[in-house]
Amino acid sequence: MRDYWLSKLFFDLQIPAAAAEYRANRAAVLDRYPLKPALRAAVQADDVAALAPLTNPYLLRFYFLVAGMSEAEFLKRIRAGGPRGARSAQG
Amino acid sequence: MAELVGVFAASHAPLIVRGWEGLTPESRQRVTDAFAGLGKRIKAARPDVLIVVSPDHWVNFFLDNLPSICVGVGETHAGPPEPWLGAFPHRQVAGHAPLAQHLVEHAHTHGFEPSLAYQLKLDHGFCIPLWKAALDPLPAIVPVVINTVEPPFPAPQRCLDFGACIAGAVRSFPGALRVGVLGSGGLSHSIGEATMGAIDEAFDREFVRLLASGTRAAMLEFLEQRLEAAGNGTAEIRNWLTAHGAAGERGFELIHYSAMPEIYVGHGFAAWRV
Numbered sequence: 001m002r003d004y005w006l007s008k009l010f011f012d013l014q015i016p017a018a019a020a021e022y023r024a025n026r027a028a029v030l031d032r033y034p035l036k037p038a039l040r041a042a043v044q045a046d047d048v049a050a051l052a053p054l055t056n057p058y059l060l061r062f063y064f065l066v067a068g069m070s071e072a073e074f075l076k077r078i079r080a081g082g083p084r085g086a087r088s089a090q091g
Numbered sequence: 092m093a094e095l096v097g098v099f100a101a102s103h104a105p106l107i108v109r110g111w112e113g114l115t116p117e118s119r120q121r122v123t124d125a126f127a128g129l130g131k132r133i134k135a136a137r138p139d140v141l142i143v144v145s146p147d148h149w150v151n152f153f154l155d156n157l158p159s160i161c162v163g164v165g166e167t168h169a170g171p172p173e174p175w176l177g178a179f180p181h182r183q184v185a186g187h188a189p190l191a192q193h194l195v196e197h198a199h200t201h202g203f204e205p206s207l208a209y210q211l212k213l214d215h216g217f218c219i220p221l222w223k224a225a226l227d228p229l230p231a232i233v234p235v236v237i238n239t240v241e242p243p244f245p246a247p248q249r250c251l252d253f254g255a256c257i258a259g260a261v262r263s264f265p266g267a268l269r270v271g272v273l274g275s276g277g278l279s280h281s282i283g284e285a286t287m288g289a290i291d292e293a294f295d296r297e298f299v300r301l302l303a304s305g306t307r308a309a310m311l312e313f314l315e316q317r318l319e320a321a322g323n324g325t326a327e328i329r330n331w332l333t334a335h336g337a338a339g340e341r342g343f344e345l346i347h348y349s350a351m352p353e354i355y356v357g358h359g360f361a362a363w364r365v
Contacts, residue, residue, distance in 0.1 A: 007154055056283075058282055060283045
């Protein structure tokens with residue numbers, strides 16, 4: 001099951017201006033999305049494995065590129081999450 | 092009546108554009124040769140219109156509304172919105188509204204109910220093969236989005252049948268048009284999941300073997316057993332199945348295949364003799 005607002009955040013960041021704003025002030029952008037507290041904490045912690053089961057994998061990978069994580073670091077974290085990527089940050 | 096003059100399929104790995112500088116000369120040559128082989132065949136077919144079947148990688152559709160199949164019926168389509176595709180030479184791509192509308196109407200009387208869009212942005216799945224095959228001038232494009240990005244996906248059998256439906260629509264279109272079909276995507280790859288970067292070469296080679304000489308039943312059984320485990324991006328082989336269906340499930344010619352972990356895909360190119 002996808003988390004709609006997490007996915008919407010990632011989807012919206014495809015607009016370059018939105019991505020720039022996010023990189024400059026992540027908290028202000030996150031305030032506009034009604035994420036559950038545990039999920040917001042996972043976003044703030046760049047917790048790839050926790051976010052993976054809650055969004056589409058293409059959006060997940062895109063998000064971490066936009067957020068400034070290197071491909072090598074993303075691969076390390078997604079592979080550490082297990083065969084399906086993951087533990088849940090639902091809550 | 093319109094004529095189906097060619098059926099093709101091609102990979103569309105983004106890294107051949109945004110990671111080009113990091114590829115070895117050998118990898119670049121392999122990619123260049125594969126697209127040249129595709130371009131040569133498309134040009135030889137001289138299509139006035141190409142029906143391009145590709146996923147939408149989250150540029151037109153979101154979880155609010157996610158069609159399984161959508162046909163772009165606009166007079167024009169927007170070029171790719173991805174910033175890294177800024178060098179794509181067309182900001183607007185000509186469509187073919189009459190053929191697209193005919194395809195939608197034909198489908199609705201032949202077992203399919205695709206949605207339609209008057210405004211579509213053509214992302215890298217559409218644009219990379221058109222660009223790298225060096226089609227100049229570009230034929231008019233009828234884009235067909237098949238959802239292979241967010242489950243549930245159309246069943247492989249339905250994709251074969253939808254390909255046949257496309258061919259039927261072309262042949263019943265009242266106009267002297269030369270029409271080609273291009274399936275975009277695949278072969279095996281894995282994106283944003285734990286197996287990211289892995290390529291299932293054995294899957295790819297058996298898939299192309301079955302396209303060349305297998306039965307429909309053997310293909311469907313193989314996909315039932317192997318498709319899901321071959322990586323999430325491998326869902327895009329549905330676009331090859333659609334092409335295969337459009338060609339009447341015969342006449343397959345492999346132009347190129349190589350497992351290319353440096354661009355994260357089993358890099359495949361094909362044409363069908365129609």
